[in-house]
Amino acid sequence: MKAPFLFSILFIIVALSACSRCYECEIVRYYNNLPDTIIEDVCTATGEELNDLEDEGYTCAPSGL
Secondary structure, three states: OHHHHHHHHHHHHHHHHOOOEEEEEEEEEEEOOEEEEEEEEEEEOOOHHHHHHHHOOOEEEEOOO
């Protein structure tokens, strides 16, 4: 009886640790000398996409999605 319960708990922990995290990334671009703020919501399980955006100049912070 305990083994299936423990297996279920372990499965849930592993599943939740692989979930994606959501971020709100923002950058200010200028068009005809006028600022335009671009905001993108990014959900990713790896940090690679987030790192790519930050390399482009975006500022990213965890969002409440």
